Amino acid sequence: MIDLPRRLATETLGTAMLLATVVGSGIMAETLTQDVALALLCNTLATGAILVVLITMLGPISGAHFNPAVSLVMALRGELTRGELVLYGLVQIIGGLIGVWLAHAMFAQPLLQASRHIRTGSSQWLSEGVATFGLVAVILAGIRFRADAIPWLVGLYITAAYWFTASTSFANPAVTVARALSDTFAGIRPVDAPLFIVAQFLGALLALALMGWLLQPQAKTS
Numbered sequence: 001m002i003d004l005p006r007r008l009a010t011e012t013l014g015t016a017m018l019l020a021t022v023v024g025s026g027i028m029a030e031t032l033t034q035d036v037a038l039a040l041l042c043n044t045l046a047t048g049a050i051l052v053v054l055i056t057m058l059g060p061i062s063g064a065h066f067n068p069a070v071s072l073v074m075a076l077r078g079e080l081t082r083g084e085l086v087l088y089g090l091v092q093i094i095g096g097l098i099g100v101w102l103a104h105a106m107f108a109q110p111l112l113q114a115s116r117h118i119r120t121g122s123s124q125w126l127s128e129g130v131a132t133f134g135l136v137a138v139i140l141a142g143i144r145f146r147a148d149a150i151p152w153l154v155g156l157y158i159t160a161a162y163w164f165t166a167s168t169s170f171a172n173p174a175v176t177v178a179r180a181l182s183d184t185f186a187g188i189r190p191v192d193a194p195l196f197i198v199a200q201f202l203g204a205l206l207a208l209a210l211m212g213w214l215l216q217p218q219a220k221t222s
Contacts, residue, residue: 002061004084010062011088012095014054018066019099019178020106021050026185027107039185040162048159055151067172068092069204073136076208089174096178104182115180115187119167124192125199127167132203134161135171140211173197 002010025046029039055064063079065071068089075085101111138157142150161169170176170188176197180190188196 004087007062007084008087008091010058011065012091012098014058014062014064015066015092015095015174016099016102017054018047018050019096019175020102021099022047022175023100023103023179023182023184023186024106027103027109030185031107040168043186044159044162047162048155051158052151052155055154059151066092066095066174067135068174069132069172069200070136070139072201073140073204073208092174093177096174097181100178100182103184109184113181113183113187115183115189117183117185117187117189118192119188119196120192124167125195127165128170128196128199129203129206131161131165131167131169131171132200133207134203135169136204136207137211140207140215144215167196170196171200171203173200176200 022043026039026043029042033039033042054066058064063074065074065088071080071085071088071092074080075082080088104111104113134157135154138153139150142153146153158169158171161171170179176188176193179186179188180193
């Protein structure tokens, strides 16, 4: 197994690159077009593409979680210790903030911001639960059946979920925290973030429970 410092550095780097892409592509799209649907499409394609790249590059080092909800699921599966789970979550949040600040700097925006983008209500919370449920289900099924395809499975799932969920599929507590500090296309008001995060963790835990049952090996009969 790769030593913990390198795994933590990888989770920091990967989450930073993910958020720089999410926020940076949102700023670019908003700059180039007034068409909200087109801007969302641009944001979606960049996010799905970078996930394929990052998981392929960094997965062999840290598992490429870049997501505290995914790390929690892996810890409950016995793949991370409690201490590792805490450290993974911490560096994912730090990496997310670095990525947001990097995106702001690249587009000559103030580094420190607070989003004013309203994202609240039962449909949004349900969407985040569904989005995170689907993400974790895809990962667990991928591990079971096609581990080599996980980068594409995750990238394609998030690309789809941007469009079939009302919340545009944050599906990640670290992403939610970081996007709360960006008053741009991808942002979410800080006051709206906590219930998004609760829904994300609940969706992840539900996926773990259901997929644990669905994916258990079939007992051999005599």
